[in-house]
Amino acid sequence: MKEYAVELAKRAGTVLLQGFKSLAFIKNESKDPRQLVTKFDLESDKIIIGGIKRKYPHHNIHSEEAGFINKGSYYTWIVDPLDGTGNFTKKNPFFSISIAIQYKKEIILGVVYAPALGELYSGEKGQGTFLNNNSISVSTTHEVNRSSIVSCEGSDKNITRYTILFRGIRPIVLDMRKLGSAAIESAWVACGRAEAYIVTKINPWDIAAGVILVEEAGGKVTDFKGRSWNFNRSDLIFSNGKIHEKLLVKINEGLIN
Numbered sequence: 001m002k003e004y005a006v007e008l009a010k011r012a013g014t015v016l017l018q019g020f021k022s023l024a025f026i027k028n029e030s031k032d033p034r035q036l037v038t039k040f041d042l043e044s045d046k047i048i049i050g051g052i053k054r055k056y057p058h059h060n061i062h063s064e065e066a067g068f069i070n071k072g073s074y075y076t077w078i079v080d081p082l083d084g085t086g087n088f089t090k091k092n093p094f095f096s097i098s099i100a101i102q103y104k105k106e107i108i109l110g111v112v113y114a115p116a117l118g119e120l121y122s123g124e125k126g127q128g129t130f131l132n133n134n135s136i137s138v139s140t141t142h143e144v145n146r147s148s149i150v151s152c153e154g155s156d157k158n159i160t161r162y163t164i165l166f167r168g169i170r171p172i173v174l175d176m177r178k179l180g181s182a183a184i185e186s187a188w189v190a191c192g193r194a195e196a197y198i199v200t201k202i203n204p205w206d207i208a209a210g211v212i213l214v215e216e217a218g219g220k221v222t223d224f225k226g227r228s229w230n231f232n233r234s235d236l237i238f239s240n241g242k243i244h245e246k247l248l249v250k251i252n253e254g255l256i257n
Contacts, residue, residue: 001056001101002124005077005111008051009097012044012081013115016095019043020088020116036085041065044081044097052077064205076102078208084181093117098183100208105230110209112183121187121213129190129217138219138240139192147195147243148175150185154234156201165200168250186210189238190217196239196247204231207238214238224251 019040045065052061060076061069077099082088084095093116101109108125121136123129129136141147149169153162170176177194179185182202188194190213199207211221211229220241223233226248237247 002109002111002122004051004055005099005101005109006113006120006122008048009099009111009113009120011051012047012097013113015043015047016040016082016088016097017115020091020093020095036089037065038082038085038089040088041082041085045079048079048081048097048099052079062205064203074104078102078107078205080183080203080205083183083206084179087180092180094179094181094184096181096183096187098205098207098209100212102208102231107208107212110212112187112209112213114181114184114187117184119187121190121209123190123209123213123216125212125216127216129213131187131191136191136217138189138214138217139195140242141195141240142242144172144243144246145174147173148177148193149173149196149198150177150179150188150194151198152178152180152182152185152200152202154182154199154202154206161200165198165251168253169198169247172250182206183210186238187213189219189240190214192240195243196237198237198247198251199235201234202236203234207236210238220244222248224248 058071059073060071063079080098083098088095096114099111110123112121121131185197189197221229221238224235
């Protein structure tokens, strides 16, 4: 399944990269400017879902674009065919494809492919995390004031929550950035480019692959109460594990509800 997930991500990535490089302007097909959808989101989704249906016809699929396809299986493929559509439409190379496989309630496999960056991340339960076939691990930094944080508000419509979060966390860390792709942001924690990724109201398809990438790279993923990730928990911290508790304390000091 890992090899096939990588194959599907690469196939979809080829289409996205062709569109990204060839078009001067990429049209948003949605009437709502905050709900970005391009023909490339849909084309990528078609490639991935079609491939899963052919190879694993009895598996469930949960895709951002197609919704939940329930086959009554223990296996569920969780798919974001184009994470970072806003970046994509602005000709910003920070966009990705995210594919995860959940067995019962546990993520067992994750693939994140950023075609414009030439980076393919993969993580498998008990097998570690890899970037372009090279083993990676989280940062060893223990000090919050030496930590670089990536963050975003996910799909949170109450932007005040994220503003409060940023105002509370930014003064205590070295740096805090927003990349525009949740899958890439979580992958950056896995490879040590950031010590943590903090996000509010994130959709599961955006970060399901990132969960196992970070955990298999030696990091930690919880909600703001310190509970393990599940499909319904959307205020999350991905970290190297060393600064996790300190960030949780800060968030629960009344910083954000």
